[in-house]
Amino acid sequence: MTEALAEHYRQIILGLGEDPEREGLRDTPKRAAKAMQFLTRGYEQSLETLVNGAVFESETDEMVLIKDIELYSLCEHHLLPFIGKCHIAYLPNGKVLGLSKFARIVDMYARRMQIQENLTRQIAEAVQQVTQARGVAVVIEAKHMCMMMRGVEKQNSSMTSSVMLGAFRENAPTRQEFLTLINSR
Numbered sequence: 218m219t220e221a222l223a224e225h226y227r228q229i230i231l232g233l234g235e236d237p238e239r240e241g242l243r244d245t246p247k248r249a250a251k252a253m254q255f256l257t258r259g260y261e262q263s264l265e266t267l268v269n270g271a272v273f274e275s276e277t278d279e280m281v282l283i284k285d286i287e288l289y290s291l292c293e294h295h296l297l298p299f300i301g302k303c304h305i306a307y308l309p310n311g312k313v314l315g316l317s318k319f320a321r322i323v324d325m326y327a328r329r330m331q332i333q334e335n336l337t338r339q340i341a342e343a344v345q346q347v348t349q350a351r352g353v354a355v356v357i358e359a360k361h362m363c364m365m366m367r368g369v370e371k372q373n374s375s376m377t378s379s380v381m382l383g384a385f386r387e388n389a390p391t392r393q394e395f396l397t398l399i400n401s402r
């Protein structure tokens with residue numbers, strides 16, 4: 218697979234008018250192929266393997282918030298990165314999820330070809346599925362290289378997307394508590 222991808226990258230380099238045989242570029246097709254495979258390795262992961270049974274019984278029914286999870290993804294329109302952070306909150310319903318698993322869930326979906334809105338929803342639904350929480354809230358703030366390096370070339374705009382499930386959707390004070398917490402620095 219890497220070999221086949223590398224050959225495509227060689228063609229891309231040629232198509233861009235460069236010489237894939239020159240010293241600096243000789244290993245580039247292979248490097249680029251490996252890098253792209255890394256950036257899309259989320260396709261090979263599954264929620265079940267990733268969670269690995271790290272769901273624990275707990276009496277707590279107060280909001281749990283995991284803030285500022287770094288996020289690197291690829292926009293599916295241009296295959297350029299979008300970079301930002303993700304905040305996840307949930308209201309446990311007898312079960313809590315191992316802390317690191319939130320970051321793993323973010324990575325699994327971020328390391329695919331994405332648009333930010335779908336990524337946000339997939340993370341929220343995965344957390345809901347695994348924890349059976351009374352509610353899940355996910356906010357992503359990200360900057361899109363396709364907006365910055367090309368196209369409209371806007372350097373200071375960022376996009377915020379959110380998905381609220383269950384109590385976060387139905388109960389305004391719960392949603393407000395979440396928004397206050399993520400905005401408090």
Ligand SMILES: Nc1nc2c(ncn2[C@@H]2O[C@H](COP(=O)(O)OP(=O)(O)OP(=O)(O)O)[C@@H](O)[C@H]2O)c(=O)[nH]1
Binds near residue numbers: 331332334364
């Ligand atoms: N909603 C949303 N749009 C995105 C995301 N990533 C990239 N886009 C947008 O996808 C759109 C694709 O528009 P097209 O007109 O088909 O492509 P384009 O000619 O390259 O567009 P420009 O970026 O405006 O130059 C652009 O408006 C991008 O800004 C994302 O995560 N969410």
Ligand SMILES: [Zn+2]
Binds near residue numbers: 292296
């Ligand atoms: Zn884009």
